[in-house]
Amino acid sequence: MDIKKIYFLAITGLATVLSGCSDGKVTGIEPKAMTDALFSVMEADRTVYTKLIIGRLAKKEKVIKASEHWKDEKALVLPAQMFRYGAERVAEKGANFNYSLLSLWPINQQNKPKTPVEKEGLKFIADNPGQNFYSEEKLGDTNYFTAIYPDIGVANACISCHNNHKDTPRTDFKLGEVMGGVVIRVPVKD
């Protein structure tokens, strides 16, 4: 075996090992599988908090209030705030994904759709109950896989609070309806 052949085999072997693609396939999780899994956890936690904490203690048993001004009023954090605080903690830790709770009818106008994908996706999940929306978008210098999942009004607490809030742009939400969307973004290569 001549020296050139040995070099060639060594370099290609090393490259294969380093790339982790020894069988020619890309390893790791697909962005869609990742966002689907993340959403299943988010949706479960959000439903549990809304039903077992807010719905039970604030609405049914009335032992404690839930309030946007929870610190001043010694109250429970609202479900949307709980979700946002979690998202902020994840971002602070530098996780390789990002998520937000947006709506076509937000109480806080900063949470209305802004990017073309957000606008298209939130409309799609509102018009097609039960379906998710997947797309890709370039924001800044980074490409993202963006998944948008329906955020459903799962308890009367959600419906009554949003329909009666002084800043709500919509007052006719019903139980089981899409009230907004969870937007999860994962950076992807070009």
Place this chain on the structure above:
Amino acid sequence: MTSKKATWIYWLIFTALLLIYFIYKLSSDDQKIFSPGEMTHGHHQIEMSCASCHTDAFGGGEVLQSACINCHGDELKSVDDSHPKSKFTNPRNASRIKELDARQCVTCHSEHKTDITGEMGVTLPEDFCFKCHQDIAEDRPTHKGMAFNTCASSGCHNYHDNSALYEDFIEKHIADVNLSGELKNKTRSTVAELTLLSHYPIGEYPVKKLTHSDLTNSMSIISDDNIVHEWETTAHAAAGVSCKACHEQKLESDKIIWIQKPTEQSCKSCHSSEVAGFLDGKHGMRIKAGLAPMTPSDARQTMRATSHSNELSCVSCHSAHKFDIKHAAVDACLGCHDDTHSKSYKQSPHFGTWHKETTGQAAKNTGVSCASCHMPAVIKDIEDHKLVLVEHNQSLNLRPNEKMIRSVCMNCHSLGFSIDSLADKLLIKNNFIGKPSVHVKSIDMVKDRLSKRNKKHGGGL
């Protein structure tokens, strides 16, 4: 040729001396010579130590960012920062970073640039809110036509800390009448409550009244009977805190030594929150940075010439052994501060209430001292306890000044009166002698929204 050689030798000697001088300055306590420009009022106390902010000579922006967060991060978290970094690292706000890269503190707060530094140490032009919120009038018609530099007027919005005032809070206090309720500062937690904290040495110093007869071990060291007499009148003696609680220190070798002049390190054994506040504030921030203590001569505010060389420590205001909080609340402040606001205090209605309380003509906690506003007793969450302790960081409720409204002014005054008063710079200067001559419209705007909402639902205001 000889002349040329001599020039070279002189040049080398001069360069070497210059180098030695710079190396000496770099290792000294005063490195101001390296500063590219004057520092802001919030940092000038520590400007002689470059390493206070430039913690690593070889780092980039991340070094400065980490220095900012190291000192200000906890405060930003505690006030639920309205514009946290995570808002700008969210990809959906990528376009906003081009307008305002708020991921880095120095984008808005650039040091060494006094000629462009505004209030709150902001070095950006005043239209920074406009960049993202220019369409606000679409959601809030009451904001239509408002100038771009009015967002942060007293009683309205702040970039970081909006915990003091918000619409629902203002709505709740619309009808409050000035000076109509109980006029009282908060009552401080008792010693018994203080001992609940895990660091309090309750085992060594149980709460029980002590007298000079309990000081047998220390009496041989104390030469002045007056010191013992002063101590006997204090809350320390009443709480079981003897001489050795402050004056003795246990070394790593278990050897116990006597400290002639205890520092804040001794005080914090029981008063950790107070010492932390002192070290975060302008009085103690030099000590926290490992520098010589602040002296009034180093202040940018006007100070009394007689106090210029006094080094600031716990005892410079609290007086060792006496620990008279009434002295610390007024006379200690006026012993150094000599600006118009301070000098006007004794002519103000606030001093009138203090005079009445301290002369026994009015109830406890009804007098307004310097400390009532600048070092107020506030509710603090420490460990699992809620305690009312004195906040010793005097800058905390001045960043911005409407933070004083809830923790201080509203102990006696209505919200509307407080907002207007704190927006009136002349009134602040003369120490609130008179009534506010400016009016902030925030309450009117909330009233307007409430009225429209009530009309919509068939009710009245």
